[in-house]
Every structure is written in C-alpha cells, then in structure tokens.
Amino acid sequence: MSGERPARVGLIGGGVIGGGWAARFCLAGSDVTVFDPDPEAERKLAEVFANARRALAGLHPDSRPAEGQLRVVTRLEDALDGAGFVQESLPEQEDLKIRVLAAADALLPPEVVIGSSTSGLLPTRLQSAMKHPERLTVGHPFNPVYLLPLVELCGGEKTAAETIGLASTIYESVGMHPLHVRHEIDGFIADRLLEAVWREALHMINDGVATVEEIDRAIHMGPGLRWSLMGTFLIYRVAGGEAGMRHFMSQFGPALKLPWTKLEAPELTDELLNRIVDQSDAQAGEASIRELEQLRDDGLVAILSALRDMDHGAGRYLPPSA
Ligand SMILES: NC(=O)c1ccc[n+]([C@@H]2O[C@H](COP(=O)([O-])OP(=O)(O)OC[C@H]3O[C@@H](n4cnc5c(N)ncnc54)[C@H](O)[C@@H]3O)[C@@H](O)[C@H]2O)c1
Structure with a gap:
C-alpha cells in the first residue's frame, strides 16, 4: 500500500460531496473516475469544477498543478479499474452503503484503501459485508471538499491501523488535515x-x-x-x-x-x-446555489490566504500548488 497521492482515484457517488472530492483530487493532478447513475452527473460535476477552479485560482494565482483527467461512468467496475484509492460518497443510507461497499471490496485488490464520506454512520456497520474490512475507514470531509482541509478519520472494529495511516497520508497528499477520531462514536466529533x-x-x-x-x-x-x-x-x-x-x-x-x-x-x-x-x-x-457557492468560496479563499500569511491553522493545509 502506498500513501502518496494516488495517480488514479475511484469515486463512488458524484453529488455535492463526491463532486468536491473529484475536484480536490483532479485539481491536485490525480486522474479521477466517478461512478454515478444520475444522468445529470456530468453537468453537475462540470459546474462544481468551474467553481473549484475559480477558488483555486484565487488561492494559487500563479502556480496550479496540471489537472488530472475526469471521467464519469455508470458501472462501478469502470470507476474502480486501476484505482489506487477509493472514496465512497453515496447518499446517507446504511443499507445502500453496506451493499455497494461490499461490491467494491469484491472488485478491488485488497491493498486499496476505501474511505467513506459518511456524516455519522458507524464504520463497523459499513464494513460488515466486506471480505477485506480492514481496508475501510471513514474519511468524513466538509463542504466544499476542494477548499476545507478537515477530514475526520474513524476506523471500525476491523479497520487496520495501517489503513488509518495510509488514508492520512493520501488525504495529506492533496493538502488536507486528517483528524483521527480515536473512538467509534455516532456523528464523530x-x-x-x-x-x-x-x-x-x-x-x-x-x-x-x-x-x-x-x-x-x-x-x-x-x-x-x-x-x-x-x-x-x-x-x-x-x-x-x-x-x-x-x-x-x-x-x-x-x-x-x-x-x-x-x-x-x-x-x-x-x-x-x-x-x-x-x-x-x-x-x-434570487441567488442560485452556484452563486452562493461562489460567495462562500471567495470568503474562504480570503480567510485561508490570511491564515496562510499568518502560518496558522487551516492556512497550513491548502490544496497543493504546482
Ligand atoms: N452534503 C454535505 O455537506 C456532507 C458533508 C460531509 C459528508 N457528507 C456525506 O457524504 C455522502 C454524500 O452526500 P452528498 O451531500 O454528496 O449527497 P448527494 O445526494 O448530493 O449525492 C449522492 C450521489 O450519489 C449518487 N447515487 C445514488 N445512488 C447511487 C448508487 N447506487 N451508486 C452510485 N451513486 C449513487 C446520486 O446520484 C448522487 O449524485 C453522505 O454519506 C453524506 O452524509 C455530506
């Protein structure tokens, strides 16, 4: 298992959070394949990417990494093919997550770490139907995933300590701040x-x-x-x-x-x-969601830039520059 920035990332679910993960990894240089049955997924992802590019241009005006490739697919196996890391961002339904995580587990080589974006479901339950439950950790992000550094890591009863370590370095490789939630609790911290x-x-x-x-x-x-x-x-x-x-x-x-x-x-x-x-x-x-996102992102970019100048807090964890 390797904790460097994965060359290829597989995403399960490309909604608000999956779209944010896609932008976080792609704009750092990883190739990203998103599995989502929504016929509108490609349009929605393009709009999230437009806002993410705009935000990152504000943060790194002169030096952004070359972007990876984004693909949207409608078969799980196509999203997982060749992935060095997988992040699940399905709707918050335990049954659905357990079922799809088990299917992904059966398709992936055992060394590939899977993160779940769940906001509060317990990882012990999510890994219950997996043949390799040791590779699953919660990796709970915050919206917008392409700007906010925090990701809460929480393992289940069968999660390997190595998985938490690897997931941490993978998230760090795209500028995030992993916080290990050491006890498996509802809702995390x-x-x-x-x-x-x-x-x-x-x-x-x-x-x-x-x-x-x-x-x-x-x-x-x-x-x-x-x-x-x-x-x-x-x-x-x-x-x-x-x-x-x-x-x-x-x-x-x-x-x-x-x-x-x-x-x-x-x-x-x-x-x-x-x-x-x-x-x-x-x-x-009259403000649309995309306009409200831009207002939010402009403010976050200004705050993160100020924190970077202070070398303080979240200003030390920014999406990578070139
Ligand atoms: N929205 C937030 O602020 C937030 C923050 C942190 C974590 N989360 C967590 O992230 C996860 C996703 O939340 P979201 O807000 O992005 O939801 P969302 O509804 O925006 O996105 C879910 C996506 O999953 C897709 N989907 C549905 N069934 C699928 C299937 N069987 N296979 C593949 N894709 C399928 C949908 O088409 C949709 O695009 C949830 O677990 C949620 O708790 C959300």
Whole structure:
C-alpha cells in the first residue's frame, strides 16, 4: 500500500460531496473516475469544477498543478479499474452503503484503501459485508471538499491501523488535515458539535423566537468569525481574561445546568419544515446555489490566504500548488 497521492482515484457517488472530492483530487493532478447513475452527473460535476477552479485560482494565482483527467461512468467496475484509492460518497443510507461497499471490496485488490464520506454512520456497520474490512475507514470531509482541509478519520472494529495511516497520508497528499477520531462514536466529533448548534437553531425557529436569517446573522457576524482562528476552548480561555480557564468555567459553567439549551430535537413537523424552507427561500432571494457557492468560496479563499500569511491553522493545509 502506498500513501502518496494516488495517480488514479475511484469515486463512488458524484453529488455535492463526491463532486468536491473529484475536484480536490483532479485539481491536485490525480486522474479521477466517478461512478454515478444520475444522468445529470456530468453537468453537475462540470459546474462544481468551474467553481473549484475559480477558488483555486484565487488561492494559487500563479502556480496550479496540471489537472488530472475526469471521467464519469455508470458501472462501478469502470470507476474502480486501476484505482489506487477509493472514496465512497453515496447518499446517507446504511443499507445502500453496506451493499455497494461490499461490491467494491469484491472488485478491488485488497491493498486499496476505501474511505467513506459518511456524516455519522458507524464504520463497523459499513464494513460488515466486506471480505477485506480492514481496508475501510471513514474519511468524513466538509463542504466544499476542494477548499476545507478537515477530514475526520474513524476506523471500525476491523479497520487496520495501517489503513488509518495510509488514508492520512493520501488525504495529506492533496493538502488536507486528517483528524483521527480515536473512538467509534455516532456523528464523530465535528458533526456532534454542528448538530448541537443546528438543533438549537431549529428550536428557536419552532418557538418563533428568531428567523433563519436572524440565526445566521448571530453566527456569521460574531462567533463564526472567531472559529476559523481558534476553537471553542482557546476562545473561552481568552474570554476568561488574565484569570484564565478556571475563572471562565466558574463564571459561565453554572448556566449549563439551567440549561439554556434543549437536548431533545424538536419534531420536524410540516409546519416547522415549511417555516424553515420559506424563510430560507426569502433569505437566499434570487441567488442560485452556484452563486452562493461562489460567495462562500471567495470568503474562504480570503480567510485561508490570511491564515496562510499568518502560518496558522487551516492556512497550513491548502490544496497543493504546482
Ligand atoms: N452534503 C454535505 O455537506 C456532507 C458533508 C460531509 C459528508 N457528507 C456525506 O457524504 C455522502 C454524500 O452526500 P452528498 O451531500 O454528496 O449527497 P448527494 O445526494 O448530493 O449525492 C449522492 C450521489 O450519489 C449518487 N447515487 C445514488 N445512488 C447511487 C448508487 N447506487 N451508486 C452510485 N451513486 C449513487 C446520486 O446520484 C448522487 O449524485 C453522505 O454519506 C453524506 O452524509 C455530506
């Protein structure tokens, strides 16, 4: 097994996340073959690639690697043929993933590592029908995969330690930051945190105390700006002032018992869903998804460039330049 950037990558599923993986590897120089039965897959991938090229041109104006070749196929075996690494990004359905991962496992030489993009399904379940379960790891990325460096690695009961090591070096070879989730837990680390924020947001909409737009402003006008520089713990250490973390904990810790937050998610009733969708439509106005992606990407490129200048955090993990 080799942990260098694979010359050829096989992708299973080419939607939002599979498209992001395709751009991440292809724009770093790997040849990528995507298996996706969607007749619109080629058009959607071309649009993701257009935005990814635009973003990477902002990040590396003078020195981008020669792109690999992108192919879209409708047979699994054609996507896996000659692949040195495989990433699965199927819809989040356990049965489907188990079935297709077992089929891919039967077609691939045993040394090829398979990463799964699942947002929270357990790898022990995903590898349960594989003949070579040791080669599977969760490799959970963040959207847009072609810009954000974080990828959470989580092995199942039968995953080999070597697989985690190899997958780490493969993801690093395309500029990513692997975070090893050492315990197999539902939702891994980042989605547990994100779900807590999301659940509270849904409660506030359900209770009619804030709109989609107000909640988003509460994030991106304040705490969201800090999160690209420091995580919750370093931010709260600083917030404790000279008295430090112990002081911060004693000042704000008791509020955790009040509690401000609600642990049970609200029921996703039709009324709540309609309220969210209507408010989200009003918030987005005329902007298309591709335009919103460009707005997001322009901001991320600016932030990543600033972090690169500071030699800090995510600025140390960028898609490769030439
Ligand atoms: N969207 C996100 O922000 C995000 C972030 C991290 C991880 N994930 C995870 O990534 C995975 C994919 O999510 P997504 O958002 O890209 O979903 P998506 O619906 O955009 O894409 C899924 C793709 O899989 C294709 N597909 C369906 N059945 C297939 C089959 N049998 N064989 C091959 N392809 C098939 C679909 O045509 C579609 O293009 C999920 O496991 C999800 O949890 C999503």
